[in-house]
Amino acid sequence: MSTIGYQQWAVDLAYVNSIYPFQGSEILMTIIGAVFWLGWHKVQFNQENHQMNEANEAANESSDNP
Amino acid sequence: MDGNLNALTTIFTEFYYWVTVVFMFLIHVGFCLYEVSASRQKNHMHTLMKNVMIIPLVTITFFLFGWWIYWTFPNFPLFGTLDLDAGRNNLPWSETMGTNLNDHITGVFWAAFLLFSWTAASIVSGSVIERIRSSAFWIHAILIGSVFWIIDAAWGWHYAGWMVRELGYHDAYASGVIHAIAGGYALGVLTVLGPRIGKFDANGVARIIPPHNPWLLAVGIFMIYTGFWGFYAACNVPIISPTLIDGQITGTTWTATNIYLTPTTLSAITFNFLMSLSGGLMAAYIVSKGDAFWTFSGGLAGIITASAGNDLYHPMQALFIGATGVICAYKLHYWVERKFKIDDAVGAVAVHGYAGVVGLIISGFVLWGVPSSPFEGYAAINPIGQLLGALIMFGLLGFLPAYLVTRLQSSLGVLRIPETIELQGLDFVDNQSCELAKEQLAAIEKERSAYGKTRS
Numbered sequence: 001m002s003t004i005g006y007q008q009w010a011v012d013l014a015y016v017n018s019i020y021p022f023q024g025s026e027i028l029m030t031i032i033g034a035v036f037w038l039g040w041h042k043v044q045f046n047q048e049n050h051q052m053n054e055a056n057e058a059a060n061e062s063s064d065n066p
Numbered sequence: 067m068d069g070n071l072n073a074l075t076t077i078f079t080e081f082y083y084w085v086t087v088v089f090m091f092l093i094h095v096g097f098c099l100y101e102v103s104a105s106r107q108k109n110h111m112h113t114l115m116k117n118v119m120i121i122p123l124v125t126i127t128f129f130l131f132g133w134w135i136y137w138t139f140p141n142f143p144l145f146g147t148l149d150l151d152a153g154r155n156n157l158p159w160s161e162t163m164g165t166n167l168n169d170h171i172t173g174v175f176w177a178a179f180l181l182f183s184w185t186a187a188s189i190v191s192g193s194v195i196e197r198i199r200s201s202a203f204w205i206h207a208i209l210i211g212s213v214f215w216i217i218d219a220a221w222g223w224h225y226a227g228w229m230v231r232e233l234g235y236h237d238a239y240a241s242g243v244i245h246a247i248a249g250g251y252a253l254g255v256l257t258v259l260g261p262r263i264g265k266f267d268a269n270g271v272a273r274i275i276p277p278h279n280p281w282l283l284a285v286g287i288f289m290i291y292t293g294f295w296g297f298y299a300a301c302n303v304p305i306i307s308p309t310l311i312d313g314q315i316t317g318t319t320w321t322a323t324n325i326y327l328t329p330t331t332l333s334a335i336t337f338n339f340l341m342s343l344s345g346g347l348m349a350a351y352i353v354s355k356g357d358a359f360w361t362f363s364g365g366l367a368g369i370i371t372a373s374a375g376n377d378l379y380h381p382m383q384a385l386f387i388g389a390t391g392v393i394c395a396y397k398l399h400y401w402v403e404r405k406f407k408i409d410d411a412v413g414a415v416a417v418h419g420y421a422g423v424v425g426l427i428i429s430g431f432v433l434w435g436v437p438s439s440p441f442e443g444y445a446a447i448n449p450i451g452q453l454l455g456a457l458i459m460f461g462l463l464g465f466l467p468a469y470l471v472t473r474l475q476s477s478l479g480v481l482r483i484p485e486t487i488e489l490q491g492l493d494f495v496d497n498q499s500c501e502l503a504k505e506q507l508a509a510i511e512k513e514r515s516a517y518g519k520t521r522s
Binding site: 014016017018026041 | 123126127129130158159160161164165166167168169199200201204205480483484486487489490492494495498
């Protein structure tokens, strides 16, 4: 078995197209990629909110105690 | 790749675009250096991260949908429907969008376009430093990098784009399709975002916020110049036969072409790149009275102004066109700043936007009547077509969507950082931790030193 569809290179390269693993799952990989991309924005936005609040508090404390 | 000549041509083309991509990476390095140098010390790391994260975010979205837009939008929506047949091979799940021994070109061609996308987003990034939230900016980076610039490329930077066919639009090295749109987009964001605290005094007079490191800024600009060579080369098809073009060109002489498949040479654009750079530098030095920031930027603006027609201009024409664009961009920058209180931290709207627009308008006159395409039925290059093209790039696809999206972000309260943080600096918490760590280390060293002295 081979994940790319070829178990040996005894082939005429003129007839070889895709050689990446798990051919046939491209749409699934695209969906996972899109979820990863959108999820990244969600996580980053939450982290940024947290950091902004933290920085805001620190800045206020700093101005209260010069 | 049937036959040795075909194989050599294919591998040469593959390697050619690959080299341009490596060169163009320097544009992004240059923008990072430039932007960080222009920011104040209290904002360094956030400024850097804002630009660096353009790379993955625009890359993944350009893979998911940006590249597909280029192939499907040439006539959509005014002159036809989406070209789904052309788009099919450029969908993220297409077999040519991966390791494929029968396709050596899609990956490198996609990457060349992608690096243009990074550039478009990076241009906007510099103008909004020190007050925009990173999350808000990254939405804009994706919109300009993977949506709006690539729509304009499909319309006006594609051999079958409707702007080329109907208007005779000609923009060989992207005065409009990258620079005018990015400048217009930056202006749209800035109009809503507002200036940095302290940029304007109580009477509305602009203060200078000088770059904290002019030398690093110069290195950044030189990196951008260097990467720009790759950008120019990437705008060409390096070698193609008239048979393959399948247009009106007769004979069997192979040639390099621009993106529209009309002939030019790498030698011609080398002449014109250097002459327009020189014209820009010379004009900027004079008009800014030797100001280093504007002189460096003027070199870039000179190239940008001449880029629309640098496949065809004479080198002396490129020089004077570059110089003219810089004078216009410089004057417009300060007029807009005074009149509308726009705080463009790095002059991106002027250097890219105004210079790009001026370049398109000039090229309409200088190249009037020149065929825009090797194919029959296309309008010739003309001043009206170039002016309309400039308005579409700067206004319709640049300023307008940026303004609307930024208004939306502003109304949701997710656009700008809080005032306290802007005053203390975006790196305030990191800097505070760093200072605390340094104090602790100094105390430990002092303690150890005292212990050592006691023992001896």
